Amino acid sequence: MTQPERPFDLLNKALQHNVLIRLKGGASIRGKLTAFDIHMNLVIQDAEELDDGTVKAKVGTMLLRGGNILYISPA
Amino acid sequence: MTQPERPFDLLNKALQHNVLIRLKGGASIRGKLTAFDIHMNLVIQDAEELDDGTVKAKVGTMLLRGGNILYISPA
Amino acid sequence: MTQPERPFDLLNKALQHNVLIRLKGGASIRGKLTAFDIHMNLVIQDAEELDDGTVKAKVGTMLLRGGNILYISPA
Amino acid sequence: MTQPERPFDLLNKALQHNVLIRLKGGASIRGKLTAFDIHMNLVIQDAEELDDGTVKAKVGTMLLRGGNILYISPA
Amino acid sequence: MTQPERPFDLLNKALQHNVLIRLKGGASIRGKLTAFDIHMNLVIQDAEELDDGTVKAKVGTMLLRGGNILYISPA
Amino acid sequence: MTQPERPFDLLNKALQHNVLIRLKGGASIRGKLTAFDIHMNLVIQDAEELDDGTVKAKVGTMLLRGGNILYISPA
Amino acid sequence: MTQPERPFDLLNKALQHNVLIRLKGGASIRGKLTAFDIHMNLVIQDAEELDDGTVKAKVGTMLLRGGNILYISPA
Numbered sequence: 001m002t003q004p005e006r007p008f009d010l011l012n013k014a015l016q017h018n019v020l021i022r023l024k025g026g027a028s029i030r031g032k033l034t035a036f037d038i039h040m041n042l043v044i045q046d047a048e049e050l051d052d053g054t055v056k057a058k059v060g061t062m063l064l065r066g067g068n069i070l071y072i073s074p075a
Numbered sequence: 076m077t078q079p080e081r082p083f084d085l086l087n088k089a090l091q092h093n094v095l096i097r098l099k100g101g102a103s104i105r106g107k108l109t110a111f112d113i114h115m116n117l118v119i120q121d122a123e124e125l126d127d128g129t130v131k132a133k134v135g136t137m138l139l140r141g142g143n144i145l146y147i148s149p150a
Numbered sequence: 151m152t153q154p155e156r157p158f159d160l161l162n163k164a165l166q167h168n169v170l171i172r173l174k175g176g177a178s179i180r181g182k183l184t185a186f187d188i189h190m191n192l193v194i195q196d197a198e199e200l201d202d203g204t205v206k207a208k209v210g211t212m213l214l215r216g217g218n219i220l221y222i223s224p225a
Numbered sequence: 226m227t228q229p230e231r232p233f234d235l236l237n238k239a240l241q242h243n244v245l246i247r248l249k250g251g252a253s254i255r256g257k258l259t260a261f262d263i264h265m266n267l268v269i270q271d272a273e274e275l276d277d278g279t280v281k282a283k284v285g286t287m288l289l290r291g292g293n294i295l296y297i298s299p300a
Numbered sequence: 301m302t303q304p305e306r307p308f309d310l311l312n313k314a315l316q317h318n319v320l321i322r323l324k325g326g327a328s329i330r331g332k333l334t335a336f337d338i339h340m341n342l343v344i345q346d347a348e349e350l351d352d353g354t355v356k357a358k359v360g361t362m363l364l365r366g367g368n369i370l371y372i373s374p375a
Numbered sequence: 376m377t378q379p380e381r382p383f384d385l386l387n388k389a390l391q392h393n394v395l396i397r398l399k400g401g402a403s404i405r406g407k408l409t410a411f412d413i414h415m416n417l418v419i420q421d422a423e424e425l426d427d428g429t430v431k432a433k434v435g436t437m438l439l440r441g442g443n444i445l446y447i448s449p450a
Numbered sequence: 451m452t453q454p455e456r457p458f459d460l461l462n463k464a465l466q467h468n469v470l471i472r473l474k475g476g477a478s479i480r481g482k483l484t485a486f487d488i489h490m491n492l493v494i495q496d497a498e499e500l501d502d503g504t505v506k507a508k509v510g511t512m513l514l515r516g517g518n519i520l521y522i523s524p525a
Contacts, residue, residue, distance in 0.1 A: 080185055081185055081187055082185050082186065082187050082191040082192065082193050082213050083187075083191075083213075084185065085185070085193050085211065085213045086213065095209075099175075099218065115215065141215075142217075144215055145173075145214070145215065145218050146179075146209070146212040146213060146214045146215065146218075147212065147213045148197075148209050148210055148211060148212040148213075149210070149211060
């Protein structure tokens, strides 16, 4: 049995690794996940904002509010 | 009596099977359901984003926030 | 006194019968109600998506999130 | 003192009478109020959907989710 | 010290008096406030719907859901 | 240490002084803050509605719902 | 182990330093973070509103409601 049993197990396994975060409005954030909480608020290091796959801005470290997230995918 | 008695029974039965998820904005996600919680946050493996029935992106594994979902249908 | 005393009594009486569900965005779902919970999450069997009264897609069984619903009407 | 002291007293007095419900999007529902709960979920019998004052559809009985309501007015 | 100490004191003082209610969408409601609760659900008597300052409809008595309100002002 | 330690300390210090309130939709309210609660519902006296910096309407006293606010700034 | 373990640790470390706040609508706020609470309500001093990277307005001190925030990034 290798599948996670609860959705937040995926975040635990993704800690210190790169993730792609798709936002509700269509834009994306890419970077290293270093912290999260039960609201899915995330800390992302070396974060890049993407629009249609191209880098729009390099942000450094950010605290991203969970309510804006559509999905999170380990890179 | 073969019908589920509570909506989440449908998710339990769909675990490890393919599902189609229709999102509020009109797009869809297709893939294998491997985890869910009471907020309907889902883990989807081999996930594909669909727009009008055509595959737009292959995402691998994703944690999808329940608040974005219109409906979930076992494939 | 034949009227239901609480709104959810209507859902209890509609179990195993066809219902029409009008969504917030204007589209509709039609099918057999087989389960519901206090959030008005519904399981619909033989579900059809309707747009302006014409069938747009046949979905089979779906778990529909209550937050998207405008109203539910027994067929 | 004939005024209701709490807003829900108005719904109690309106039970079994016709009401006009104005929705957030601008459309309206007209019919007989037969049940309500603390979320302002309503059961309406002989319900009609109105758009700019003209009847768009006759729906029969409906369970209307309170979150969509702008106001309720006894007819 | 004549100012109210809590926002709801303003509603208490406005009971049985005319108020102007500005809604989120830009429209307004004018009439006599006769009841309110902690969600700012209001009962308004002799209510008028206004658009850009002109009366669009006379509604009689209404139960207005608090979630739609931008502000309430004693007339 | 002269900075407030919690955000609501700023409201306490602003009581009986003029504030500028920026709303989510882009409009603003200017006036004297005389009361607030934990939802950031505010009572504003001598309130003016502003659009792009010009006064659109003088409202007198208003109870402004906190959910509509983007930020509050002491004048 | 230098990474924060919980997202709010990032806010604690950013206190008294400059931050860039990206809002849901696309605009940004830049200034010194001097207070925050569990809702991510923030007090920002020497705050500037930015649109596409150019300063649109200097606001002084503001209490910014957390619900409007997309992300917060230490400058």
